[in-house]
Structures are given as structure tokens and as C-alpha cells.
Amino acid sequence: MAAPSAWAADALGQPTASLCFRLHDAALAGGYSWGKGRLYFGGHSYPVKITGGGAVGIGYSTLRGEGKVYNLARLSDINGTYWSVRAEGTIGRGRNVAVLDNNHGVDIKASMHTSGAHLAAAVMRLTLKVNPGGERAEAMPASCTFPIR
Template sequence: MGQPTAKLCFGLRDVALAGGYSWGKGRLYFGGHSYPVRISGGGAVGIGYSRLRGEGTVYNLARLSDINGTYWSVRAEATIARGRNVAVLDNNHGVDIKTTMHTTGAHLAAAVMRLTLRVDPGGERVETAPARCTFPIH
């Protein structure tokens, strides 16, 4: 994957009844600044609802605009009350994100996931990446 170039802190909600849908927001820390990120997508085959709080190490991000796009991953989740999972996401700009997520809820799913990330450069702040992500994300 190479050297880490950015950090992503995010929160998602995931609902599934046969097919699934995920949505949420995050904050990307890149080049001494942070930017709000919107996340949406789906693909989980399963049943239930969960909330995910996670952080990701971003690799191969050279330009801010390269974070935008559709990311693909294979994911399996089994959450009853609390759980944890790891996923590696990649997009067609060559950006990879290795994530660690903590989940709460009741959810059982397995699928190829498709998530779309969009950064809002208008919400930029001068800010370095925290050692650990804090929630809620602002």
C-alpha cells in the first residue's frame, strides 16, 4: 500500500433487509487541513441495523480531489450489541483506505460493498490529524 498520506474519521449507519444501504459523514485529515466528507452506498445482503464508528488510514492520496469516488470492498459483519470489523477500500484513482470499525446494533451481513465518498472543500479547517478519532464528528 505504500506510505500513509491522510487519515479518515467517520461514522456510518447501515440498514439491511435483503439489500442494504449505508450513509454517514466523516472528516478527512490531509496536508495539515481537515475536510468534511459525505459517505453513502450499499450492497450488503443481510438483515438488521448497525451504527459504525471508524477510522481509516489513507494511502496513495496525492490530490484532495482523488478521495472523491466509489470505493469497493468485501465485507462481513455480525453484530449483536457490539462488534468490530476491518475493511480495505479502494477507488479508481488508486486511493486505498484501510479501516477499523466498531459497531453497535443488531446486524448480520455479507457482501461486496460499494461506498461513495465526497469531500466538501468549503468546510476546510487548518487542523492536524488526531492520534485517535473522536465522536461525534463535526
């Protein structure tokens, strides 16, 4: 059972950064997502704003997630629009996994814990924007902690 997930990690290469994030997702036919995160890259961390949406859904959920970031060579390459196909069915609590990629070749393999009441199946588009002015010198944590500061 562990072989498929190990293969997926190998297919993306070695992670170059990590991302901790909290996202809110609301839908009534079309959906909208918003939230924030913290990118850990090169011995520093940076605040990240997340916005976007998808289609075909109903309800509301909150997602707490952590992602391994692949192919990030320059901080500015994290900025941009990420695409993924996503299906979610949350009643109370759930779990979700997604692989997102942008036009700079950056990939994010995210694992999320969801809470709320939400049913959605959509092509998801999320825009990430890093704020280099909020930089802190800190290493990647072993796992994400919430709330994100």
C-alpha cells in the same frame, strides 16, 4: 501475531491522510449505508459525505471508524466509489476491518467499532464526497473523536 498486520501496512505504503467517520448501515435483503466523516490531509481537515450499500443482509448497525488513507496525492482523488468485500455479524457490539479502494488508486484501511443487531455478507460499495468549503486548518489527530463535527 503482529507480523501479518505490519506486512499489510507495508504493502500499501505510507499513509498520506487519515479519515474519521460514522456510518449507519441498514439492511433487509439489500443494504444501504449513509454517514459522514472528516478527512485529515496536508495540515487541513475536510468534511466528507458517505453513501452506498451492499447486498445480502438484515438488521441495523452504527459504525464508528478510523482509516488510514494511502496514495492520496490530490484532495479531489478521495472523491469516488470505493469497493470492498465485507462480512459483519453484530449483536450488541462488534469490530470490523476493511480495505477499500477507488478508481483513482486511493486505498483506505479502516478499523470500525459496530453496535446494533446486523448480519451481512456483501460486496460493499461506498461513495465518498469531500466538501472543500468546510476546510479547517488542523493536523491529523492521534485517534478519532466522536461525534464528528
